[in-house]
Amino acid sequence: MAALYKKDHGWLCSLLPFFLLLLVVIRLQVVIGDVTDGSSEHMKREHSLIKPYQGVGSSSMPLWDFGGSTILTSQYVRLTPDERSREGSIWNRASCLLKDWELHVQFHIHGGGKKNLHGDGIALWYTRDRLSPGPVFGSKDKFHGLAIFLDTYPNDETTERVFPYISVMVNNGSMEYEHGKDGRSVELAGCTADLRNQKHDTFLAVRYSRGRLTVMTDIEDKNEWKNCIDISGVRLPTGYFFGASAATGDLSDNHDIISMKLFQLMVEHTPEEENIDWTKIEPSVNLLKSPKDNVDDPTGNFRNGPLTGWKIFLLLLCALLGIIVCAVVGAVVFQKRKEKNKRFY
Numbered sequence: 001m002a003a004l005y006k007k008d009h010g011w012l013c014s015l016l017p018f019f020l021l022l023l024v025v026i027r028l029q030v031v032i033g034d035v036t037d038g039s040s041e042h043m044k045r046e047h048s049l050i051k052p053y054q055g056v057g058s059s060s061m062p063l064w065d066f067g068g069s070t071i072l073t074s075q076y077v078r079l080t081p082d083e084r085s086r087e088g089s090i091w092n093r094a095s096c097l098l099k100d101w102e103l104h105v106q107f108h109i110h111g112g113g114k115k116n117l118h119g120d121g122i123a124l125w126y127t128r129d130r131l132s133p134g135p136v137f138g139s140k141d142k143f144h145g146l147a148i149f150l151d152t153y154p155n156d157e158t159t160e161r162v163f164p165y166i167s168v169m170v171n172n173g174s175m176e177y178e179h180g181k182d183g184r185s186v187e188l189a190g191c192t193a194d195l196r197n198q199k200h201d202t203f204l205a206v207r208y209s210r211g212r213l214t215v216m217t218d219i220e221d222k223n224e225w226k227n228c229i230d231i232s233g234v235r236l237p238t239g240y241f242f243g244a245s246a247a248t249g250d251l252s253d254n255h256d257i258i259s260m261k262l263f264q265l266m267v268e269h270t271p272e273e274e275n276i277d278w279t280k281i282e283p284s285v286n287l288l289k290s291p292k293d294n295v296d297d298p299t300g301n302f303r304n305g306p307l308t309g310w311k312i313f314l315l316l317l318c319a320l321l322g323i324i325v326c327a328v329v330g331a332v333v334f335q336k337r338k339e340k341n342k343r344f345y
């Protein structure tokens, strides 16, 4: 028995370095995925909103249009004031033709409402239609494209989620956002984020590259991005518009956008990918689970997309190395036993 244990132990020991290597590689991949490389990005002025804002005092800016209650000051764009039943939006005039991009938004959601007596939040958009008022955070329902909701009020009183809650939704125009359920049945992923009434600056980053959608927050005054959402298999066309909207109901908040900066990510695509007409892509997501499965999931999260080819390769490599090591160790042990047994004869 003792020998058996010893043998098992050696088996594990020989595999340990490979598992460690696997962990390091996966971790490295995560880190590379999360850090924005300054040299490979370029801010696109035509899709960005930065201070000093042009057109202060007028109802529009050269690159952006306002809708509803939105007002512009020298310090912020206020989508709604801390008053009931208001809705406002801001929309980029130029459609985005970039295949891979990263949007950094500085926002400030604040007001006099105490815990859970404020609302409703901000939505960030990358959609086909712009300046279309509606019931989804001040913008139209059954939209085409991507929405990121910074939802500050739990309309669903039975939810065990902690709000504010950030969630994402991709829509091809067919799905409705159910406000009373905080969009739970149609969301792809989300996270809780304490983003309201902060004294320091609060930021959100949305990255879309090669079908991977990542949302990160910087809301703890640490000057670092924290992962919120990371899903693969997201298909979005080029030619849509960036926007932001907000709405208040019985409860309210000031919903301010301080800046929106769009960066181009320098990513190579295969000739096959390049040959596709990207403006014709229908917004969709390939997930292992359907969004409906989300309803019974207490965390509401299923961030992991299918295993990528790279990860499968690593897993297979590790398994192969493990088998080789086992074979070698087994052979050595067998040989030694044979020698030991010989001595008895």
Ligand SMILES: [Ca+2]
Residues within 6 Å of the ligand: 120, 151, 152, 153, 154, 155, 179, 182
């Ligand atoms: Ca809500």
